Amino acid sequence: MKNITFDNVTLNGGFFADLQRLGREVTLGAVYDRFKETGRFDAFTCSWREGDPENMKPHVFWDSDVAKWIEAAAYYIKLAPDAEDVPSLIEKIEEVIDNIEKNRMADGYFNCYYITCEPNARFTERGNHELYCAGHLIEAAIAYSAATGRDRFLNLMKDYADLIDRIFRVEDSAKFTTPGHEEIEIALIKLSRYTGEKKYFELAEFFLDKRGANEKDAEFCRDWWSKPAQLQNHLPVREQREAVGHAVRACYLYTAMAEYAYETGDPGMAEAVKALFDNVTNKRMYVTGGIGSNSNGEAFTTDYDLPNARAYTETCAAIALAFFASAMQRSYGNDSAYADVLERILFNGARSGMSLDGEAFFYENPLEIPPKWAKPEGSHFPKSQRSKVFGCSCCPPNVARFIPQIGGYAYTTDQMTVYINQFMSSTVHVRILNSDAVVEQETNYPWDGKVKLTYHGERDARLAVRIPSWCDKYFAGTVKGYAYFPVSDGSTIEIDFGVKPMLIGANAKVNEDLCKAALTFGPVVYCMEAVDNGESLGGIRIDPKGKFETAFDEENGYVTVTADGYRRKTSTALYAPLSAEEEKIKVKFIPYYAFANRGESEMQVWMNIK
C-alpha cells in the first residue's frame, strides 16, 4: 500500500483548504518574523560571542526551529511553485544555506550552538538535541530539494549525515550511541528514499537497533528527564509494548519504527509498532487526539491517566502521533483505526495548537481551563492563552510544516483500490493497475457529512471509503471500517455520514471523565467556555435527553451547538444542604480547537451530565 503524498492532492476549498491558506498567508510569515526577532535565523551566522546579549545566544534546539520553518516553506513552494511568495521564501532559505555552508566544520558537522559556543564539545552530551537538529535539517533539505530542484542544502546535509554515520556507526567515537531526542531516524529513512542511498537507511537501522541495547547511553541517566523510560531506551525497541516517557520523542521513534517495518517487513518491529499504537490510542490518548498526561517530563504516564486541567498534550505530540498514524496507515491501511486517529488529531488536538488568526500557538493543549481562583500559585497548570513565540518554540514551526502536508493523509492506494481516508474537497492523482486515474472528492466536511466521489480512469477500480468511527449509520459491505465500492470511469458515489451533535463517554477507568460526557459534531470535539456560559462551568449539567441545536457561525467558519442544561442553586455559605432547585439554561458549545480565542476564559471538554 502507498500513501499518496500531499503534492499529488489538490485541495479545492473547505476546512483544510482554508487552513492551508491561513498557514501560507499568515502562519509562515508570523513564525519567520518571531524567529528572526528572537535570533534564531541570525544564529546560523555563528557569530554570537560572550558579552553579546544573552537572549541571542544560540540554543541547542534552535537549528530545528529554523529547519522546520524551511520545511514548511518548501512544502508551500511545492504546492504552488508559481505563487507570489516563492522568490522571497527562496531568498530566506538560501540565506540560511549560505550560513550553513560558510560556518559548518571542515568535516561537514553543523550545529549553531556547538559551533558558536562549544566547538570542542560536540557529540558529548546525549540530551543536547544535536542529532534531533540534524534530523530536522535533513528533512528540510529534502523538502527544499523536492520543491525547487536545488540540491546545495541536500548535499551539505548528506555530508553531515555521512559524518554522523562515521562517528556513530563506523567509529563509535561519540560519547553516546543513540540520540536523546529521537527524530533523525525518520529523517535518515526519508533521505535514503529520496537519494536511493541505502547507507542512510542503515544508519537509521543502527540507531533503532542500538536504542536500549548499548552501554554508553546508560551513563546519561541522571534524573527524571533522562531516565531510560523517559527516552525510550528502557528496552530494545522491538521489545517495547507500552508508550512511555516524553511523548514527542516517543512518537517520533515509533514513526521511524513503523517506517522501518514498512520498508523491511521485520516482524519484530511490526509487532512492536502495532502494540505501541494500540497502547497509545486505546489507553493513553485524549478525546482530542492529544497525548502526554504529565507536564513533568512532558510524558506518558499510565493507562487511563488522562487528567484534563493538568493535561500536557503538547501540540508537537499530537503532530508526532499523526506522523505515527500516517506511517501505520500505509502499512495496515485496510483498517480504519489509523485514519480515525489521524482525523481526531486533524480536527482537534493539532488544530487547537494554533489560534484562529494563525499567529499564536499553544505548547500545551489542556482539556479544561479551571477558574482562575482554582489555580493557586506554585501548582502547574498549562497556559490559558496562546503565545506568538516561546523559549522552547518547537510547536509553531511544527504546526507550520504540518498544515501543508495535510492533503497527504487523505488517500492511500493499493494496486486497484483508492482508500479515501480523510474527507476534504480535493482532486487526487493516482495510479490504478499502472494507469493514471483521478478521484474527485466534494464535501463540506466536517460541517456536513455528505461526501461525493467521482472516479475518472481507464481501468475499473475500487473506492474504499472510511466510515468514521463516530458515525452511527450502517453501511453494507464494510470491512475493518472501510466500505468498498467498485467504480469505473465516471462513476460517482454519494455517501452521508450524518454529522450531528453526539455525546461521548469515556472508558470506566478514565477516572477524570467518570459520569461526564464530551460533545462531538462528527469528528469535531466541542467545549464550553465561560465567555459564553458564565463562570464556574463545572456547575453546569447537560441534559443528554435535551435538545441539541446547531448553527453556523459565519464569522468563525464553524458550527456552534446549543444544548439544554441545568445549574443547581448554590449557597453563599462554604457548605450548605444541597439545594433541590435547578435552573434550566441554554449552554453554548464551540469546537474545542477554537478555545481561548476570545481572551481568558474557563473551558471544559468533559462536562457534567444530568
Added chain:
Amino acid sequence: MKNITFDNVTLNGGFFADLQRLGREVTLGAVYDRFKETGRFDAFTCSWREGDPENMKPHVFWDSDVAKWIEAAAYYIKLAPDAEDVPSLIEKIEEVIDNIEKNRMADGYFNCYYITCEPNARFTERGNHELYCAGHLIEAAIAYSAATGRDRFLNLMKDYADLIDRIFRVEDSAKFTTPGHEEIEIALIKLSRYTGEKKYFELAEFFLDKRGANEKDAEFCRDWWSKPAQLQNHLPVREQREAVGHAVRACYLYTAMAEYAYETGDPGMAEAVKALFDNVTNKRMYVTGGIGSNSNGEAFTTDYDLPNARAYTETCAAIALAFFASAMQRSYGNDSAYADVLERILFNGARSGMSLDGEAFFYENPLEIPPKWAKPEGSHFPKSQRSKVFGCSCCPPNVARFIPQIGGYAYTTDQMTVYINQFMSSTVHVRILNSDAVVEQETNYPWDGKVKLTYHGERDARLAVRIPSWCDKYFAGTVKGYAYFPVSDGSTIEIDFGVKPMLIGANAKVNEDLCKAALTFGPVVYCMEAVDNGESLGGIRIDPKGKFETAFDEENGYVTVTADGYRRKTSTALYAPLSAEEEKIKVKFIPYYAFANRGESEMQVWMNIK
C-alpha cells in the same frame, strides 16, 4: 466567658468516652513504643556521636514529639490519677526529666539536637524548630505539674523560658527574632497563667509584636518553605486578614493571637483573629474541618481552592484549628460559629488522623483516594494507608494529647449561663453566680440527636444549647445559634436535633465540588469506599431523591448509610457514544473518619449526583 477545662468534665460513655478509653489504653502506649524504638526518648540522653547509627541522630523536632507524648500522659493522669497505668507513666516521664536536668546547658538551654550535634549553633537557624520544641516542652511541664503537683520539670522549663526571654527580648542576641514555627507563644501564655508570672506573657507578646515587623527574620527567606507568607511574617500580625502559609504554624499563631486578645482586649488583635477565623472557616476549610490545600509547603493556598485527592489537610492542622476555635469560643462564645467548627473537626478531620484500632496515623487526610491507576509515578498524592510512625511524626502525639482534652471543648460559662457547645454524655462542674452547680448531659450523639440536660444548683441559671449548623429543625428563642433555657435546681431539658442522612453542597466557587454532594449524618461526614462499592467510585451517581437507609454497625460502633445510586454502562473502548443505560445500585457509606481501615481502597467524600 470561661472555658470549662477538661478536668472539670467527666465523660460518662458514648463516642468520646470510647475514644478516650482507646486513647489511654492503646494510643498512648503505641506512640510511646514507636518513639522509644525510633530513638526519640533516648535522644534526651544527648549521647549520640558521629559514627552511631544515623537513624538515631536526634532530629530538630524530636523534643516536641516526646513533649506532646508527656502532655498526653499528664492529661490522662489528671483525668484518672488513681488509674493503674499512672505509676508507669510517671516513671517514663521522670526519666525524660532526669535527662533534661542532667544534659541541659548551664544557662538553662535545652534541645536534644543542638546539645548533641551543634552545641555552638543554637539560636542561629530560624527554620530549625528550637522555639517550637521549647514551647511543647513548656506545655508538657505545665500539664505534668497540674496532673501530679511535681514541679521539677516546670522549674527547668521556667529556667529555659527565662533564658529565651533574655536572649530574644532583652539582649536581642539570637540570629533571628521570632520562631520559624510558631507554638511557643501559646505555651508562654499558658505558663504565665499557670505561674501567675507576667513576664512570660510579655515574652509571648514580644514574639507576636515582632512577627512581620523586624529585620533579622527577613534574612532567613530563601525558598518556598521560608518565604514570608509561608511563615506568617509577611505582615505584622494585627494587619493579617487572610490565612496564609503553613497551616499548622498559622493556626498555632492564630490561637496565640486569640488568647492574647482574650487576655488584653486589644482591639487590633481581636479584629485580626475574627477576620482570620472567618477566612479559614468560610473560604479555606474542607467539609471535614481539614485545612491546607497544598502539600507543597503544607499550606493554605487561595479562597475556595480545595482539591480532594490532592488535599494536604494534616492531622496537626485540624487539631491546630480546633485550638484556634476553642480560643475564639471563649472570647466570642455566644456565637455558635466556633463550636460548629470544633464539632466538624472532632467528628471528622481530627478523628480520621487515627485508625480505628488507635495505633496508626495519617499525616495527610485526603478527601478522595483515586484508583491506583490514576496516581502515576512522580505526582504527589497523600498516602492511602495510616502508618504507625513516620519520619516527621508530629501527628501521632498531637492526636494523643488532643483526645484527653476533648471534654474541655464541651462547655463554657458566663456568670449565670452554661453554654453546651458539644454533645457528649458527661457531668460538668461549674460556678453559677459564685455558687457550685452541676449539669448532667445524657446523649448517644452523634448516632442519635436526642440530648437530655439536667441542672443541679442553688441558683437559677440559663442553659444555652448550641443548635448545630447542620440541624434543619426550628428552635424558638435561638440567638446566634444558641437556644436559651431558664433552669432551676432539678430542671431537665430534652431536645432532639433530628440526626438523619443529609446531602451537602459546596459553594459555587469550590471548583472540585461543583455538581457534587457530600453525605452527612448529623455532624459526621460520610464517604464511599471501593471495598464496599467496587472500583471506579467516580462512576457512581447518588440519587438525591432516593432512599437513605441507616444501620448501626456493632463491630465498628458507627452508623452506616445505604443510598440509591446509579452506574452508567460504559464501553470497553477508550471513547464511545454515551450509553443511555444506567444500572440501579445500592451504595454503602461509612463515616469519613473510618476510611482506610480495611486495606487499600478508593475513597470519595464528594460524589456525583443524579
